[in-house]
Amino acid sequence: MGNTFTGADILIKALEHEGVDIIFGMPGGAILKAYDSLYDSSMRHILVRHEQGGGHMASGYAHATGRVGVTFATSGPGATNLITALADAYMDSIPVVAITAQVGSTSIGLDAFQEAHTWGISMPATKHNYIITEVTEIASAVREAFHIASTGRPGPVLVDITKDALMSETTWNGPGQLDLPGYKPSVKGHPRQITSAIEMIYNSRRPVLYAGGGIIRAGASEELTRFAEEQNLPVVTTLMARGAIPDSNTLALGMPGMHGTYTASTAMQRADLLIAVGARFDDRVTGDPATFAPEAKIIHVDVDPAEIGKIRRPDVPIVGDAKTVLEQLLEAGRVRLGSEGPPPREDWFATITQWQENFPLAYDQDPDGPILQQYVIDELANHIGPEGIVVAGVGQHQMWTSQFWRFEHPNKWINSGGLGTMGYAVPAAVGAKAGMPDSTVIAIDGDGCFQMTFQELITAAIEKIPVKIAVLNNANLGMVRQWQKLFYNDRYSATELSHSIPNIVMLAEAMGCAGFRAETPEEVVPTIEKALEINDRPVVMEFVCDPDAMVFPMIAAGGSNDIIFMGPEDL
């Protein structure tokens, strides 16, 4: 036989051709052949401790680098363990390609050992998926998977390959071809809609530019900032868009929604025009959609046509890539303004400034009291700076980080937005650091989240991926407890964890990491300084925090964004 290769070899060649440098994965019976071929490859494999961790690492890698993250898992439980990570990446439009192995094609459907219906299970958790039973289909499936994952609205794609397809031989004819007649994402916005949008913006007295995660995915931050400046538009950045415009820009109002700034949420409520770009009118932003932004006309730019009109009917729909459409809007906006400047909108900006002065984000650290989580985040931001990559899981720590970190650049903020996956931070930080080894990567985590996935710190220690982890330990599932306090009469059903078990410092050391604990406010800065000096292994900082601290501002779930609680006294 001449130039024949096994399916496993072809899989590895195809991944190399896509420019993959790191694979996060865990081997097993069905995928053994692929790992055997990987043994000869220059691609780095990072052996994870759980497939969910591998999936989140691929997502963290993709967030930080803008490239496609890749994860491997075997059949059955390997694949089912990946599902949470895929669903997470799907909600947040993160480009991930998952390669899973399947039992031999003649065993499918017979309840073979480690058989699961991966294709069926992963279907609603992925942008697209494949079941490959023929060796000749592997190369094209990989090519299509990367194309689909990274174009249009990005998302995860799973390729399930049977064991016999990995073992069979065929010739390598170079990378596979795309055969996707039904997949043609729009890039450019319709010129007539662009003109209508610019006219509407020009005539608006109270506009708000509503920037979503699509800005980050499209790499459109510069265009967004320039457009806001040239057209004199205040900008709100959703949880997924923090860093899309520098927080230091005077036009930036911060995050809107349930735990957003008073100014960002209220500006949207009072606006006469919302220009949504890469945002999806998520319920955490809008509250009750029926009372959301009642006077606002809507311009909605999105690469996914199904997002347009899903929640709120736009006056001007524009389907296209955020970067391309913003370039079109910049051009059309310049033509419209000619030699004149943009409308000054003095009254609107004066109102906004007044809100900012009256309702700032604030905290008050009592030097003799318990450590406040906001204070820790503030000091971490001071010491690490805006060039660092910050990662969060889900809950209070995530909201405080979004509020108190100072975001100046895109792709520096990684968190689980849409799915709200506890345990996301540690593995996502490991993936981000693996992809961006020269950046400081810090996960700010809660004790509940940390205990879901901390075992990936073992991966980080062995693979020499020196992430920093700050655990804000309030000995509780803090956000759930906050809701119990506010809406369930202080009945703390099943939310109490422990300040002492596990001993996080000892746990960190047992996993090959450095561990530090701060128990008083005055220990916070020295702890951060010590942790930042260590760069040869992962570091875990535990901050013993106040269980009663709550996240404000707050808008009740499904409530009107007109009613914003600034503190417990408002409830």
Place this chain on the structure above:
Amino acid sequence: MQHVISVTVENKPGVLARVSSMFARRDFNIHSLTVGPTEDPTRSKMTVVVDGPEMEQIVKQLYKLVHTLKVTEHAPGEAVEREIMLVRVNAESQRRGEILDAANIFEAKAVDVGAQTITFEVVGEPSHLADFLEIMRAYGIVSLVKSGRIALAKDAKTATKKQRRSA
């Protein structure tokens, strides 16, 4: 309200599962769904009858599926719609004559005759089938099965509602 949608898809394994899974996930109600090959063996066509106030999201979500090539929503009267039904009716010997007379009016074909029953094949628009059933109900319907609707846009008056391709 019922809407009739034709969906042209790539003729690949699993396409039906993708469509029905999407309908389930998005909480869209399928009244009937038929699928079969077309003049082009690489393509299949589905006719989906959907209950719901408006079709925009459904059409867009269908386009989001990678294997979807074309989605057409048929406005009332702008497509030829057909359904086939097999219905077994109680038919004691003394009433057979009147049952067959009624069936004749509806161009219903007796395809199976038993000691106590006659089974009819009826083809037509959904209202035609409903009318026939209404008449037969008096005799007693033993069992019935329907194919689900198929639809083809009328020539030169297609009610195509074009939507943008998916991301």
